[in-house]
Amino acid sequence: MDVLVMGAGVGGLAVARGLLAAGHRVRVYEQAPGRRTSGAALTIFTNGHAVLNDLGVSLDGVGGRVDRIDAMTSDGRLRTRVSVAHAADRFGFDTKAISRRDLLDRLADGLPDDLIQYGVGCRSVTQDDGQVTATFSDGSTAKADLLIGADGHHSVVRRQLWGDGTVQPATFGTWQGLSAIDIPLTHSHLSLMITGREGACGLMPAGDGMLQWWFDVRWSPTDPRPMAPLAELRRRFGHWASPVPEVLAAASEDDLNFFGHHWNKVRRVWGEGRITLLGDAAHTMPPTLGQGANQTLEDVWVLMRELAKGGADPAVRLRAYEKARYPHISLVSGMARRNPANWRIPPLIGRLFPETSQTTMLIRYSNRLSAPAAKPL
């Protein structure tokens, strides 16, 4: 088939790889002038890593391996301990914190040079029984058999299918950075999630001497932006137990980015006819479970499996893809909305949680890991 993909982020690049490998003709349109290089690091859990492997994308030599996540109180006591190495042992794919730039580079590696048109944003999409047509910011159009809206959380394709106002702000926002911070944690395989009255702090080794760090604070879109955000973070979190003060002392204003959390209710059917959505376009969620990109990769894995079944009407396969994803993605999205990363679980209760609970949840979140005989694409 001839397929148009809107957006060359995590989902757009991943689905382009899968489609090309399956023998389809693919054209990708990206509104930004080039590949994104900002955005700090993402956590690719066992489920996302397994899909990347199926797509022929290796994470060898990039990022930092994470074996364990310790949830701590702001005064340094252990709330609960989670093993992520357990899922890696069971399924053969470890959890890695990897910069967005490295992930996008690995996804794009080996794709034909003329596959992606940069600086061309999708403005509208239409379809009749046999074809879809996309119209772009430069006035040009493209026609194809299928169209995939992988255009992220402000998706134009979703807006056209669902109308306006479906994505709402969630309760928190994240200040984050990826910095060379030389503390023991940076060189370990341990991630810390620290919660207190002032908000939450996450720290994760991202390889090559880099530490991924973030602070979650209550947020609404009408809040004024602080004039000096790093000074504000130091004022708010600087008294927390080590290593938070060391991280704040070493961080620089240049490393800092802010993202307000957003969420949309996942629909059972999210596409129409020969058009479907993928990734944040279909399921924007707060980053509190670190599953956004992983779930985007899960979308790609299921979509590829459905398209491989063939049949006269591709719309049938697109609806089957959405149906197969719904139970998993609605669970993840609902959980992420409840902001578990910011829960202040008392240590006495937290220590009762089994360290393997992450594996159980990952399997429930994942089409790939819960498939009876998960086969490579």
Ligand SMILES: Cc1cc2nc3c(=O)[nH]c(=O)nc-3n(C[C@H](O)[C@H](O)[C@H](O)COP(=O)(O)OP(=O)(O)OC[C@H]3O[C@@H](n4cnc5c(N)ncnc54)[C@H](O)[C@@H]3O)c2cc1C
């Ligand atoms: C602070 C923060 C931390 C996160 N941490 C994690 C994490 O640890 N682990 C994890 O799994 N996920 C994480 N996520 C979520 C993750 O970044 C997203 O879920 C993931 O990038 C979604 O991929 P996507 O392809 O759907 O969207 P994107 O990666 O956002 O790509 C969408 C692309 O579409 C392009 N585009 C937009 N509009 C148009 C248009 N009209 N026409 C053409 N192109 C267009 C954009 O420029 C962009 O390149 C985090 C998100 C945030 C905000």
